[in-house]
Amino acid sequence: MLLNLDLRSSMPIYEQIKLGILGKILNGELKRDDVLPSIRELASILRVNPNTVIRAYKELEIEGILIARQGIGFLVNAEIQTTRGIFMAVLQKELLEPIRKAKRSGIELEEIIEVVKELWKNTE
Amino acid sequence: MLLNLDLRSSMPIYEQIKLGILGKILNGELKRDDVLPSIRELASILRVNPNTVIRAYKELEIEGILIARQGIGFLVNAEIQTTRGIFMAVLQKELLEPIRKAKRSGIELEEIIEVVKELWKNTE
Amino acid sequence: MLLNLDLRSSMPIYEQIKLGILGKILNGELKRDDVLPSIRELASILRVNPNTVIRAYKELEIEGILIARQGIGFLVNAEIQTTRGIFMAVLQKELLEPIRKAKRSGIELEEIIEVVKELWKNTE
Amino acid sequence: MLLNLDLRSSMPIYEQIKLGILGKILNGELKRDDVLPSIRELASILRVNPNTVIRAYKELEIEGILIARQGIGFLVNAEIQTTRGIFMAVLQKELLEPIRKAKRSGIELEEIIEVVKELWKNTE
DNA sequence: GTGGTCTAGACCACT
DNA sequence: GTGGTCTAGACCACC
Missing domain, CATH: 1.10.10.10 (Winged helix-like DNA-binding domain superfamily/Winged helix DNA-binding domain)
Structure with missing residues (x-):
């Protein structure tokens, strides 16, 4: 493996x-x-x-x-389903704080999504 | 403060x-x-x-x-402008690991964006 | 079998x-x-x-x-009688650790018995 | 401690x-x-x-x-309350199988309680 | 000082 | 062979 x-x-x-x-x-x-x-x-x-x-x-x-x-x-x-669910829950939990902070500081949703796309592109 | x-x-x-x-x-x-x-x-x-x-x-x-x-x-x-740049850098750093994890595990970009939107909506 | x-x-x-x-x-x-x-x-x-x-x-x-x-x-x-004795011994062995734990942590005997009754009622 | x-x-x-x-x-x-x-x-x-x-x-x-x-x-x-709740849940989970087996094999509730009391008495 | 991670290697019970 | 537990000791980041 x-x-x-x-x-x-x-x-x-x-x-x-x-x-x-x-x-x-x-x-x-x-x-x-x-x-x-x-x-x-x-x-x-x-x-x-x-x-x-x-x-x-x-x-x-x-x-x-x-x-x-x-x-x-x-x-x-x-099963795949369960695993996927767990994974998404973890993801959600990890993103919660950063997004909350960004929102509080006046960052716009579109800007965050832009960052996410950028990171996605540059990640292997 | x-x-x-x-x-x-x-x-x-x-x-x-x-x-x-x-x-x-x-x-x-x-x-x-x-x-x-x-x-x-x-x-x-x-x-x-x-x-x-x-x-x-x-x-x-x-x-x-x-x-x-x-x-x-x-x-x-x-000034606010400089600060904004730094803030975005921090945000980027915080999002890096979760997104890398998700990508490696077969989660699609669209799914992540969906999660981000959801969190944004339900935040504060 | x-x-x-x-x-x-x-x-x-x-x-x-x-x-x-x-x-x-x-x-x-x-x-x-x-x-x-x-x-x-x-x-x-x-x-x-x-x-x-x-x-x-x-x-x-x-x-x-x-x-x-x-x-x-x-x-x-x-015979059934002998078997019954052995069965009770096994039961005793299985209950030993949980009960010891409970007692050490300040759970009362009555509470345990309550749990036992509850489980008995809801079983099969 | x-x-x-x-x-x-x-x-x-x-x-x-x-x-x-x-x-x-x-x-x-x-x-x-x-x-x-x-x-x-x-x-x-x-x-x-x-x-x-x-x-x-x-x-x-x-x-x-x-x-x-x-x-x-x-x-x-x-808090104490939470801890107690967790503890009782664990206890319940641990007792489930032994009690189920006993019931299936014809052991009576009173006999189990007797065993529990006995164990409680002999446990330090 | 604290916890977080990692290595190296021992002995035991179970299949 | 397998996992389960435990010891001994290293290096790092954080308070």
Whole structure:
């Protein structure tokens, strides 16, 4: 499982792993009841410490996306729909504060959308 | 000077103070050559450590928004226009990560804009 | 033999198999000298690893509930009475930790009993 | 802060720490906005590894009981009422399965309550 | 000083 | 083999 980590990013590695897995569920590459690579295996592939993978897997488990089974591994628990819903909720929560502040300071909606489009274009 | 700090937010307090001051310049509450509250005074009002206020003032000074004058304190140096540019830069920085995440996970630009509009409508 | 395994539960699978068999003895579905499904057959029905079934059968054998007979398989050895005792012991083991936690945190006995009654009423 | 850990218990240490803190909130020893002992300090007091304390604190943070602030420490976020509610919900969830199984196997409500009382009496 | 992240590696229970 | 827990210790940002 390839995940395109950016070790120089300010986003924590475990967060990048979480996002990568969520993305693979969203695009259908991972389906309900699929078994993820084992902690040790993924850690070895990504060249990170097993604890870092553990953290990503466990947080996804808490969020209901994955399920852990001793002796078996981590299974995908969520359907695409659910995952998408969770994702949008998180997005909404993250955008709330910046937008609120912008509005309070007299920035117009159109300007924000312009910024969003700009960022989207320059993001890989 | 009231600033509506959210001590529970993940955004550093000095960052919130900076934004609060920028906002007040943007909406005209603070004008060029106005004197800001002293470090100790603001720290006492906000119930934060003076070092935190110092950091906010100093960074705003480096960015050219404020000017330090011995015996007087910190003065507003920037016009609304400059401030606006900085504010937009901050906004851009805040939106970068969420948008990058969304894009990587297969969310479409239109969906994000929809969320932004929704949040805008339901805000304050 | 259908056993209603919950692969997502935190209870080990072999434990669920043991409980399922005990339950069937308790409600009369299995009687003394009945022959259980072979290890490979049950493993195939339940879609679990044969080792898991082996562990369940072996532990029930140790507890005196089952008897292994070469060439025949595992037979039910216990009467309902014995099984009932074992079942109560299991129940006790399962309730121990939650109750200990509750007591340590200042929950009162009456409150727990209330919860138990509530759950009992709303169950199946 | 004394917490009465039982290193020989099968309950993980981080779980015991969580319960201890929840208990102190429940009995009023810790109130909203109180600052908990720092990770290093509590680890040193309890003679466990800082990571173990981190895990307890972070899980309580996820559950909304605590709030982390860089440079300050962990604050109590929940009122007694909320904490109690969370606690009862967890208790209910933990008791659900055992009680369901018991009911299915012909155990009577009175027998379960008897077991609960017995466990309560023998628990410290 | 504080928490946040990450590495390295141990021992255990479960399949 | 798998995940679950725990120890030991590093470097960073923030107050």
